[in-house]
Amino acid sequence: MKFYLEVWRQKGPESGGKLEHYEANNIPAEASFLEMLDIVNEDLTAKGIEPIQFDSDCREGICGNCSLTINGVPHGPGRGTTCQLYMRKFRDGQIITIEPFRADSFPVERDLVVNREAYDRIMQAGGFISERAGSAPDANSVPIPKVVADVAMDAAACIGCGACAAACPNGSAMLFVSAKVTHLGLLPQGKPENDRRVLSMVRQMDKEGFGNCSNYYACEAVCPAGIPASFIAGMNRAYSFASIKESVGIPL
Amino acid sequence: MTLDANIPAGPLDKKWTSFKNTAKLVNPANKRKFDIIIVGSGLAGAASAATLAEQGYKVKCFCYQDSPRRAHSIAAQGGINAAKNYQNDGDSVYRLFYDTIKGGDFRAREANVHRLAEISNQIIDQCVAQGVPFAREYGGLLDNRSFGGAQVSRTFYARGQTGQQLLLGTYSALSHQIALGNVEMFSKAEMMDLVVVDGHAKGIVVRDMTTGEITSHAGDAVLLCTGGYGNVFYLSTNARGCNVTATYRAYKRGALFANPCYTQIHPTCIPVSGEYQSKLTLMSESLRNDGRVWVPKRKEDCAKEPKDIPEDARDYYLERKYPSYGNLAPRDISSRSAKEVCDDGRGVGPGGLGVYLDFADAIKRLGKHVIEERYGNLFEMYHNITGEDAYERPMRIYPAVHYTMGGLWVDYNLMSNIPGLHVLGEANFSDHGANRLGASALMQGLADGYFVLPNTLGTYMASQFGKKVDASAPAFKEAVDSVKARVQKLISIKGTRSVDSFHRELGKIMWDKCGMARDKKGLEEALRKIPKLREEFWTNLKLLGSADGINMELERAGRVADFLEFGELMCLDALNRNESCGGHFRTEYQTPEGEALRDDENFDYVAAWKYEGDNTAPTLVKEPLVYEEVKLATRSYK
Numbered sequence: 047m048k049f050y051l052e053v054w055r056q057k058g059p060e061s062g063g064k065l066e067h068y069e070a071n072n073i074p075a076e077a078s079f080l081e082m083l084d085i086v087n088e089d090l091t092a093k094g095i096e097p098i099q100f101d102s103d104c105r106e107g108i109c110g111n112c113s114l115t116i117n118g119v120p121h122g123p124g125r126g127t128t129c130q131l132y133m134r135k136f137r138d139g140q141i142i143t144i145e146p147f148r149a150d151s152f153p154v155e156r157d158l159v160v161n162r163e164a165y166d167r168i169m170q171a172g173g174f175i176s177e178r179a180g181s182a183p184d185a186n187s188v189p190i191p192k193v194v195a196d197v198a199m200d201a202a203a204c205i206g207c208g209a210c211a212a213a214c215p216n217g218s219a220m221l222f223v224s225a226k227v228t229h230l231g232l233l234p235q236g237k238p239e240n241d242r243r244v245l246s247m248v249r250q251m252d253k254e255g256f257g258n259c260s261n262y263y264a265c266e267a268v269c270p271a272g273i274p275a276s277f278i279a280g281m282n283r284a285y286s287f288a289s290i291k292e293s294v295g296i297p298l
Numbered sequence: 299m300t301l302d303a304n305i306p307a308g309p310l311d312k313k314w315t316s317f318k319n320t321a322k323l324v325n326p327a328n329k330r331k332f333d334i335i336i337v338g339s340g341l342a343g344a345a346s347a348a349t350l351a352e353q354g355y356k357v358k359c360f361c362y363q364d365s366p367r368r369a370h371s372i373a374a375q376g377g378i379n380a381a382k383n384y385q386n387d388g389d390s391v392y393r394l395f396y397d398t399i400k401g402g403d404f405r406a407r408e409a410n411v412h413r414l415a416e417i418s419n420q421i422i423d424q425c426v427a428q429g430v431p432f433a434r435e436y437g438g439l440l441d442n443r444s445f446g447g448a449q450v451s452r453t454f455y456a457r458g459q460t461g462q463q464l465l466l467g468t469y470s471a472l473s474h475q476i477a478l479g480n481v482e483m484f485s486k487a488e489m490m491d492l493v494v495v496d497g498h499a500k501g502i503v504v505r506d507m508t509t510g511e512i513t514s515h516a517g518d519a520v521l522l523c524t525g526g527y528g529n530v531f532y533l534s535t536n537a538r539g540c541n542v543t544a545t546y547r548a549y550k551r552g553a554l555f556a557n558p559c560y561t562q563i564h565p566t567c568i569p570v571s572g573e574y575q576s577k578l579t580l581m582s583e584s585l586r587n588d589g590r591v592w593v594p595k596r597k598e599d600c601a602k603e604p605k606d607i608p609e610d611a612r613d614y615y616l617e618r619k620y621p622s623y624g625n626l627a628p629r630d631i632s633s634r635s636a637k638e639v640c641d642d643g644r645g646v647g648p649g650g651l652g653v654y655l656d657f658a659d660a661i662k663r664l665g666k667h668v669i670e671e672r673y674g675n676l677f678e679m680y681h682n683i684t685g686e687d688a689y690e691r692p693m694r695i696y697p698a699v700h701y702t703m704g705g706l707w708v709d710y711n712l713m714s715n716i717p718g719l720h721v722l723g724e725a726n727f728s729d730h731g732a733n734r735l736g737a738s739a740l741m742q743g744l745a746d747g748y749f750v751l752p753n754t755l756g757t758y759m760a761s762q763f764g765k766k767v768d769a770s771a772p773a774f775k776e777a778v779d780s781v782k783a784r785v786q787k788l789i790s791i792k793g794t795r796s797v798d799s800f801h802r803e804l805g806k807i808m809w810d811k812c813g814m815a816r817d818k819k820g821l822e823e824a825l826r827k828i829p830k831l832r833e834e835f836w837t838n839l840k841l842l843g844s845a846d847g848i849n850m851e852l853e854r855a856g857r858v859a860d861f862l863e864f865g866e867l868m869c870l871d872a873l874n875r876n877e878s879c880g881g882h883f884r885t886e887y888q889t890p891e892g893e894a895l896r897d898d899e900n901f902d903y904v905a906a907w908k909y910e911g912d913n914t915a916p917t918l919v920k921e922p923l924v925y926e927e928v929k930l931a932t933r934s935y936k
């Protein structure tokens with residue numbers, strides 16, 4: 047197959063960038079999107095052009111490292127990560143535009159590589175259950191209804207790629223935050239810290255400059271882990287309750 | 299040189315307890331004075347970073363990804379073992395211990411493995427307390443499944459994403475400690491060298507992958523938790539960035555590398571489809587709980603649609619050869635059997651390199667929805683990659699490189715022969731002998747990180763009061779300079795061949811000569827080819843861009859340069875081991891039925907290699923394996 051690529055090239059965080067035109071020739075239909083870029087990079091190297099820098103690691107859709115905006119959509123057509131997108135999904139001869147994930151809180155570092163440390167800092171603000179290795183009771187001492195565990199697992203499946211914020215017109219990270227708040231909040235082990243967790247995580251999110259949710263649902267549409275936007279509503283509720291408690295002075 | 303594994307005295311099942319009762323302790327006020335450097339944020343790295351920080355140590359943690367949450371532990375699918383016996387099917391600590399020793403083909407250290415089995419139960423407790431959403435039954439209790447090499451159901455799982463959930467658990471704990479200021483996290487920071495001061499590991503050299511800056515960090519102890527080196531084969535189930543650099547650099551600074559040739563080839567991966575391919579994708583072994591493996595009995599049937607091949611024309615070869623374990627035979631045996639039938643011309647799919655994994659019976663028995671619930675995401679992944687629907691047509695699978703049992707040599711305390719240098723998780727050689735059982739790597743990574751090292755580190759730390767070194771010691775400058783020179787050298791070769799082309803060629807040599815089956819002739823050939831390829835690499839590599847800022851080709855080039863040396867060490871080890879055991883199958887040493895033929899008399903030892911210089915052969919140091927509890931037996935899964 048053959049493709050005409052428009053690829054975002056940018057030297058560094060401070061410099062401007064622009065789309066460059068490259069051709070992708072002799073691409074097998076079974077190749078993944080990133081393997082297509084590997085082939086293009088080999089070609090560029092042969093021609094003495096610096097290869098395109100893009101993130102990836104596991105290449106099986108679970109680490110959340112790959113992060114390309116393809117034809118305007120984070121992770122491109124279909125549901126799944128960039129690395130799990132296969133060229134057979136495209137038409138031979140198609141023009142494909144490739145940009146980094148775009149969100150104010152994810153500054154571009156080079157070409158298609160963005161900095162997503164903001165997500166780590168949100169997790170540090172409260173995305174955990176405080177416990178200490180060696181202090182846990184027997185795993186079966188607290189039964190958890192299967193339905194509850196299943197929803198917690200649905201939420202925990204988030205891969206932290208950032209597509210949600212990149213897709214959102216407001217650059218909101220609500221889907222990401224709500225996934226963690228839901229996962230830990232549903233489990234009996236997480237409940238003691240629910241109020242503190244939701245307040246700290248949401249506040250950190252605001253501090254990082256992520257926007258608010260105004261119900262576009264673009265996040266849900268691109269999420270490779272299938273996190274539903276309904277979690278955001280649940281998080282908003284939890285946030286309101288916790289802030290009311292806080293404002294009337296109930297210790298959290 | 300002799301190796302002392304420092305195994306505590308006493309009966310096997312009391313060793314760990316008595317160790318803990320008498321281990322040296324460091325009081326909380328003193329822990330604060332110690333800086334611990336941890337390289338890696340996978341299960342082993344993140345768990346140890348969080349736990350040591352909880353105990354009061356000051357921790358610096360490094361990883362090459364942009365976030366600790368992306369370490370390759372994230373990709374583990376199937377599950378984690380523990381001897382809980384929640385299923386009441388006769389499991390016990392002893393059985394888990396015995397299965398692991400036997401699965402490892404009697405090439406692991408008894409005391410370590412027993413400790414691992416003892417700790418396994420605490421790990422599950424710890425993970426549940428952290429909020430890991432393991433699969434549950436309707437009654438609310440934890441569910442289990444079976445894995446290869448065991449006749450009990452002892453595997454805990456979180457859908458097909460167990461590694462992800464366990465890693466996110468450790469990542470949460472780590473994030474908590476970062477927030478408390480007890481851990482300083484360095485992401486996109488690649489360890490390029492180890493700093494040894496007066497014979498002790500006291501620091502590392504790191505390249506900031508965003509700015510290109512090369513700096514050193516000093517600490518009172520160094521923990522390497524850098525995962526496995528399966529990418530020496532180019533194609534493997536590992537992530538693109540998995541490397542041997544950290545452990546190999548430590549080897550070049552004097553740490554012994556143990557059993558490098560023990561690699562695990564996983565039986566159920568999606569077969570290779572072309573030259574362009576950058577990695578292989580695993581289909582979890584848990585699928586073998588419900589899938590049946592077969593190939594046509596006759597070569598002529600291979601090209602037919604599987605549904606047109608009648609029952610009596612199919613060879614369910616694992617069930618035929620290993621009736622009591624059947625499709626759940628251990629990995630090495632299953633992989634080799636797949637290779638045999640394909641070598642016999644009965645493989646299916648492109649190039650005849652594939653066998654069927656068929657769910658038709660299970661779907662008939664349990665219904666499609668049950669299979670979907672158990673393995674939905676795997677079927678989806680398979681469909682996405684191959685374009686085939688495994689509910690309708692059997693999956694095609696083939697073995698692929700997956701895990702490396704070899705690693706840096708460590709004693710019972712997880713300390714290498716360099717005092718202060720500790721090695722955890724897949725990066726060490728410790729617990730799996732010549733073959734690892736499924737769902738045991740996650741167990742080992744977390745055991746090492748949460749429970750073993752936090753108890754054993756004190757032994758070393760207690761001897762280090764008042765012995766702090768800082769990064770102004772000459773050894774630091776020497777190490778930083780040598781790393782800078784190496785990076786500059788890579789950049790200035792200006793040849794004509796890309797990094798990946800060298801890596802692919804090395805991978806092919808390794809797969810052909812040091813893969814699923816090895817022999818003397820092939821290994822000797824590899825030992826002739828690798829140095830030539832290495833020489834070409836250092837004279838003909840084409841690497842564009844500069845050393846400042848992001849340059850992923852440069853990162854890969856550094857890793858490939860190390861693989862090009864390390865591959866040779868693997869072949870040397872494979873050549874030395876004149877026997878077959880576990881994942882190491884030398885075709886010269888097999889039983890008439892084609893099973894691995896061990897030579898306990900001559901090879902019941904850990905082969906630890908000592909670096910002697912770039913153009914000198916490494917020396918072999920042996921740690922004899924002493925079995926007090928287990929009687930060595932021929933492994934039988936029939």
Ligand SMILES: Cc1cc2nc3c(=O)[nH]c(=O)nc-3n(C[C@H](O)[C@H](O)[C@H](O)COP(=O)(O)OP(=O)(O)OC[C@H]3O[C@@H](n4cnc5c(N)ncnc54)[C@H](O)[C@@H]3O)c2cc1C
Nearest residue numbers: 338339340341342362371376377489525723724737739740
């Ligand atoms: C696809 C797949 C499926 C698996 N499924 C299972 C399963 O179901 N059950 C099971 O028990 N096991 C499974 N395994 C094996 C298991 O996942 C791994 O052995 C285990 O997770 C390794 O953990 P670790 O902490 O040792 O290393 P990793 O998780 O690989 O972490 C390595 C860390 O070291 C860092 N690092 C590496 N090199 C450097 C360097 N030079 N500088 C700085 N940082 C560095 C990385 O950034 C990373 O943080 C699977 C493995 C794979 C590949």
Ligand code: FES
Nearest residue numbers: 103105110112129
């Ligand atoms: S590279 Fe890991 S999710 Fe795409």
